[in-house]
Amino acid sequence: MIILNKANITFIGTFLLLVQVVSLAQEKILTNNPAQDRYPNWSPDGSKIVFESDRDGNWEIYMMNADGTALQNLTDHESNDRSPSWHPDGNAIIFQSNRNDTQGIFMYILQNSRIEPISLEKFNYEPEWPRFSNDGSKIIFNAKTNENTFNLFIADKEGSHVEQLTFDVTRSLWGSFSPDDQSVLFFSRRDSNGEDDEIYIQELKHKKLTRLTNWPKHNFCPAWSPDGEKIVYATSMENSRPELYIMSKKGRDQTRITFNEDGDTEPSWSPDGNQIAFTGFRNGSYEICILDLEK
Numbered sequence: 695m696i697i698l699n700k701a702n703i704t705f706i707g708t709f710l711l712l713v714q715v716v717s718l719a720q721e722k723i724l725t726n727n728p729a730q731d732r733y734p735n736w737s738p739d740g741s742k743i744v745f746e747s748d749r750d751g752n753w754e755i756y757m758m759n760a761d762g763t764a765l766q767n768l769t770d771h772e773s774n775d776r777s778p779s780w781h782p783d784g785n786a787i788i789f790q791s792n793r794n795d796t797q798g799i800f801m802y803i804l805q806n807s808r809i810e811p812i813s814l815e816k817f818n819y820e821p822e823w824p825r826f827s828n829d830g831s832k833i834i835f836n837a838k839t840n841e842n843t844f845n846l847f848i849a850d851k852e853g854s855h856v857e858q859l860t861f862d863v864t865r866s867l868w869g870s871f872s873p874d875d876q877s878v879l880f881f882s883r884r885d886s887n888g889e890d891d892e893i894y895i896q897e898l899k900h901k902k903l904t905r906l907t908n909w910p911k912h913n914f915c916p917a918w919s920p921d922g923e924k925i926v927y928a929t930s931m932e933n934s935r936p937e938l939y940i941m942s943k944k945g946r947d948q949t950r951i952t953f954n955e956d957g958d959t960e961p962s963w964s965p966d967g968n969q970i971a972f973t974g975f976r977n978g979s980y981e982i983c984i985l986d987l988e989k
Contacts, residue, residue, distance in 0.1 A: 721952075722984045723976055724762035730980045734971035735779040735962050736760070743962075743971055744768075744778040744787055745982050755789050755802065760964075760984075768802050769809070775800075777823045782830045788812075790822050790835075799824045799835065799853070812853045826851070827871040834859070834869040834878060842888075846880060859896070864888040868915055873922040881914045881927075893927055895943070906945030912936070915960050918943075920967045926951075928959040938972060938985075951985065958983070 725731040729749035736743055744757045750767065753774040758765045769775040773793035780787055787802040797820035799812040812833070814821060819837035826833055832848055839845050844865035849856040859878065860866040866882040876898060881891045885905065891912040895904045907913040911930035918925060923943055928936040935957025941948040952958045956975040963970055967987075974983040 720986075721974075722762075722986075723974070723981050724758065724971075724984060725982045727981070728979050731756075731982050732973045732980050733777055733960050734973065734982045736964050736971060737780050738782055738784040738965060740965040743982065744780065746776045746778060746789075755787065757787075762982075768807070778802075779825045781826050782828055788824045788826060788833070790824060796820060797822065799833070812851075814849055814853045814856055817847075817849075817853075817856050821847070823868060825870050827875045828873055829875055832871070832875070834871060836867050836869060846878070848878075860884075866894075870916075870918060872918055873920060879916050879918060879925065881916060893925070893945075904945075906941065907948075917961050917963050919963050920965055926961040926963060926970055928961065935975065938970070951987075 727749050729747055731745055731747045734743050734745045741760055742757055743760055744755060746753050747756050752772065753776045754767050755769045755775045755778045756765060757768055771793055773791050775789055775791045778787050778789040785804055789800055789802065790797060791800050799821050801810045801812060803810065819839055821835040821837050824833050824835040831851055833851060834846060834848050836844050836846050843863055844867055845862055846859040846866050846869045847856055848859055862882060862884045864883040866880055866884065869878050869880040871878060878896050878898060881893050883889065883891055885892060890910060891914040892908065893906045893913045893916045895906060909929060913927055913929050916925050916927040924940055925943060926938060926940050929939050930936045934955060936959050937950055938952040938958045938961055939948050939950050954974060958972050958974045960973040961970050969987065970985045972983055973980050
């Protein structure tokens with residue numbers, strides 16, 4: 695069923711600017727639990743979604759079918775296991791955990807349910823939010839480098855040859871490789887005196903940096919479309935919780951796609967480009983939701 699949502703309308707003086715009207719299918723809520731379910735990530739074949747949940751008293755990594763069935767706790771450990779994402783071959787899941795008394799990166803191997811650490815060579819910080827490159831050869835993650843300072847790093851898949859990508863005095867977070875692995879998408883407070891988050895793309899070869907958003911609130915949690923042409927992200931709204939937007943890879947044609955007073959964040963694009971999974975605050979807790987994009 696296709697539902698026509700209200701337009702995003704901005705008043706500028708006496709002029710009325712109609713930004714965009716978005717047609718979207720009805721939202722699906724995949725989880726229904728009084729605990730917190732967050733950070734969804736699609737499997738490469740689109741059949742499954744992994745996410746983090748504290749429904750067992752601490753953060754664990756869960757996996758379910760893309761329709762919300764066959765829910766499974768993968769980690770089942772007394773430590774906090776968080777921020778899962780898939781290896782591009784679909785056979786493993788990378789995540790962060792404090793199971794060795796300090797924050798580190800681990801891999802869950804689906805074939806044998808084995809969990810293996812990824813030791814970062816000569817790295818003295820605690821890594822967070824790890825993600826593979828699309829060819830599986832690299833890992834990008836962020837780490838706190840000083841008080842209130844976070845930066846992005848790239849390492850080989852075995853954890854060797856760690857290279858610092860950003861050198862900010864505020865924070866740069868949530869890095870992900872473009873589909874061709876030539877650029878990195880992230881959000882940062884580098885140009886706002888630490889006041890608000892904006893979205894950037896940095897080319898890896900020439901180090902060219904492009905700022906995509908300019909909004910005096912927060913633009914954060916960006917994710918590439920499978921073809922690399924679009925970006926979905928969260929934006930803090932005036933006097934309300936964040937909503938999801940889609941824009942071109944050049945930061946143009948910004949289009950609002952959610953209209954929920956409770957807020958939406960942490961989007962993840964399905965491999966076929968037709969759906970977006972995200973974290974939505976519903977009925978007093980965070981749930982994993984899916985939005986069908988208009989064909």
